[in-house]
Amino acid sequence: MIYLDNSATTPPLPEVVETMASAAREWFGNPSSLHRLGMEAENALNAARAEVARLLGVKPKEIVFTSGGTEAINSALVGTALAHRHRGRHIVTTAVEHAAVLETCRFLATLGFEVTEVPPGPDGVAAVEAVQAAVREDTILVSMMHVNNETGAVQPVEALGRWLANRPKVIFHVDAVQSFGKMAVPLQGADLISVSGHKIHGPKGVGALYIREGLKWTPFVHGGGQEGGRRSGTQAVPAIVGFAAACRWWRDRRAEAWDRLNRLGRAFAQRLREKVPDCRVNSPAGGVPYIVNLSIPGFKGEVLVHALEGRGVYVSTASACSSRSAKGSHVLRAMGVPREVEEGALRFSFSPLNDVSEVEEAVDALARAVEELRPVMRR
Amino acid sequence: MAAIYLDHAATTFVLPEVRAAMEPYLGGPPGNPSSIHQFGRRAKAAVEDARDAVAALIGAPPSDVVFTSGGTEADNAALIGAALALRDRGRHIVTTAIEHHAVLHAAQWLETMGFEVSYVEPRPDGVVDAGMVARVMRSDTILVSVMWVNNETGAIQPVREAAGLARERGAIFHTDAVQAVPWLPVDVEEAGCDLLSMSAHKLHGPSGIGALYIRRGTPWMPLLRGGAQERGRRAGTENLPGVVGFGVAAARLLSKRRTGFEHAARLKAALLQAAREEFDGEIVVHSPERAVPAIVNVAFPGAAAETVLMNLDLQGIAASSGSACTSGSLQPSHVLKAMGVPDSVIRSSVRFSFSVETTMEEVETAGRAAGRIARRLRRRNSHG
Known part of the structure; x- marks a missing residue:
């Protein structure tokens, strides 16, 4: 099996599984309880918070x-909009944002907010100048993803953050779900940063929101006042300590992991040129090496996903979240690619746990699938 | 544990x-x-x-x-x-x-x-x-x-x-x-x-x-x-x-729920009885007739709940005052307040809560321990 759908979800690391299993075995109490069991759970929670904060480079209390x-993402946007609506x-x-951002913005529009969606260039990158030009006197929030989940395009978060750092009244949210762990997330000017556990070989059902110390923001999930009053609900301690174990893994091998991702990207691109020369790469040249979006003229993406699956290679069409809705890719559409290219899009996404032979075999499998299916498709 | x-x-x-x-x-x-x-x-x-x-x-x-x-x-x-x-x-x-x-x-x-x-x-x-x-x-x-x-x-x-x-x-x-x-x-x-x-x-x-x-x-x-x-x-x-x-x-749970309720009722009765045997004052039970017996909220008047709980914890018995979410904040229970329970009684209220896995022996031990601790605290308070 060759799993190259790591932007959808990643298999949890053995140490993550072990950490979670032992947390559940030793059984943690409710971290808010005052008895010893509650205290133990709270200590585990605090250690995990410090670990996540360290990987992002922020203070534990900001996580x-x-x-x-x-x-x-929902909390970042709704919490900011409502806190600053006056x-x-x-x-x-x-x-080109993830649906979590776009749909939350559309929801906020029904509450009386006005949303400007800046289109990207043909390379899938939103120009920093275009975003700056969209900011007005009454702009309270700017939200930009660091790495696009469909194309791997790196957005100008760093430049925008520098610019927004001088405009403290405009709150800046960075969706770092696809970059966290793999790359350093630019912190300058960022007020809020969203990250997820299961995209970095951690567990599902856990993520984190960085909230800059002192930021005016209002909670999204209300209740018992856990997480310093910022997110209510009994914390899922096993999942949280599993997330921290994954963060630790990335922190321990940051350069090595990045190096591996680059090698995978290069090997994949080279093999692609050799074996599938007529394929069109939809990812920009300057994108991250671990997400490659491509189309093969005359082929629907879904057909190739299934053909590859039959050969033990797991990839996806667009993002997993929208792949069932059959609405196609809003990202590729925004880039202005022809409809045929959009319908043909395939996404290969790598992890440092993949090796070079796997990505090469994946290309070979793609080449064979195309070869075999071509007569059928042409008919 | x-x-x-x-x-x-x-x-x-x-x-x-x-x-x-x-x-x-x-x-x-x-x-x-x-x-x-x-x-x-x-x-x-x-x-x-x-x-x-x-x-x-x-x-x-x-x-x-x-x-x-x-x-x-x-x-x-x-x-x-x-x-x-x-x-x-x-x-x-x-x-x-x-x-x-x-x-x-x-x-x-x-x-x-x-x-x-x-x-x-x-x-x-x-x-x-x-x-x-x-x-x-x-x-x-x-x-x-x-x-x-x-x-x-x-x-x-x-x-x-x-x-x-x-x-x-x-x-x-x-x-x-x-x-x-x-x-x-x-x-x-x-x-x-x-x-x-x-x-x-x-x-x-x-x-x-x-x-x-x-x-x-x-x-x-x-x-x-x-x-x-x-x-x-x-x-x-x-x-x-x-x-x-x-x-x-x-x-x-679906297969256990039918018998669970009766089991909890027996546990509740046993816990209260054990506590009453040890405590020399009147125990106030904050639960009505129509209640899930797995949640037993009782006041030991004259004994501060936080001290009772701390002493129970030292003996390896975990209980709480009110809900976990608010107990961290040490706010008096909004539920008991709304019921019109006087503040002094709220401050001496302890919640024991069971699961279908809880045993008779556990609740008897806990009830006795709580009653004993509360009695000691009440005496100390009235003497000093």
Whole structure:
């Protein structure tokens, strides 16, 4: 089996599984309880918080655990919009964001906020100048992803953060779900950063939201006041300590992991040129090496996903979240690619746990599938 | 682990068989149930099996059950989702003063969003009068939320009556059934609920997973957005091991729930008797006749609850004062306050809560220890 759908979800690391299993075995109490069991759970929670904070490069108290990346994003946007609604009602984002951002913005529009979606260039990158131009006097929030989940395009979060650092009234949210762990997330100017556990070989059902110390923001999930009043609900301690174990793994081998991802990307691209020369790569040249979006003229993406699956290679069409809705890719559409290219899109996404032979075999399998299916497709 | 754990209303331990069922999904081949490949499909099948088991626990069609990150999210999604969906029809919400903070604080948040909320006070026995709920309803009431079982006293609320009155007047009815599902034969059809919240870690399932029942056709909008998971009702990649664990815990509870209630009643009687044998004052029991006996909230007048609990903890016995969420903050219980319990009695109130796994020996030991500790503290206080 060759699993190259790591942008959808990643298999938890053995140490993550072990950490979670032992946490569940030793059985943690409710971290809010005052008895000894509760205290033990709280200690585990605090250690985990420090670990996640370290990988991101922020203070532990600035980390709030959530049920995942989607909740982190929803909380960041709704919590900011509502806290700052008396100053202004304008929100700026880009057309290539994850659905969690776009759909939350559309929801905020029904509450009376106005949203500007900045389109990307043909390379899938939203120009920093275009975003700056969209910011107005009444703009309260800018939300931009660091790495696009479909194409791997790196957005100008760093440059935008530098610019926004001088405009403290505009809150800046960075969706770092696809970059966290693999790359350093630019912190300058960032007020909120969303990350997810299961995209970095951690467990599902856990993520985190960085909330800059002192930021005016209002909680999204209300109740018992856990997480310093910022996210209510009994914390899922086993999942959280599993997430921390994954963070630890990435911190311990940051350069090595990045190096591996680069090698995988290069090997994949080279093999692709050799074996499938007529394929069109939809990912930009300057994108991350671990996400490759491509189309093969005349082929529907879904057909190739199944053909590859039959050969033991697991990839996806667009993002997993929208792949069942059959609405196609809003990202590729925003880039202005022809409809045929959009329908043909395949996404290969790598992890440092993959090796070079796997990505090469995946290309070989793709080449064979194309070869065998071509007569059928042409008919 | 504490020698004796009697804080199950805060959280329960994960049963070994639940843990075992979750383990293959902790590691193993990656499965995002939304992915169209084989692992995605296999993950999807596991989610649907769990949904069937959870739905069976509340007598609901599986397609009306949506997994959430827990009871708190379910409560938030229920209230906020219904209120926002109906805001053009009206802006008035009715709930009670003794709800869990997940409901109370979601309601207060809705107040900041332009909704108006009436909080019905309970009677001194901790039970809300369904007639009072009906009385505060107005023509613009869109939502009524009444918990099924109170988490601090175990008092069973008149959910069926309240639901009937609410729906008769055209309002949506929600119930927080987090503490009811482990003990009562909850049935959404019989009770007439439109929305119902539940949590896995209160019934020997894992933390980080819960569910919201949404009756088909109920005006409601999702809280979490950004992905078509849970048929568009809850975005975010499914917490696969959590869902599977919830399903196994639910299936097991279904077979144990019938005898569990009677077991808990015997435990409650034994605990109270043991405590009374040791304590020389009058023990105040904050639970009415109609209560889930697994939650025993008692005051040992003259003995400070925090000191009693600390001494119990030193003996390896875990209990709590009020709910876990508020006990961290040391705020006096809003539930007992609403019942009109004097502050001095609230400050000496301790909550013991059981699970179907709790034994007679455990509660007798705990009851005796609590009575003894309280007696000592009371004497020391009256002498000094």
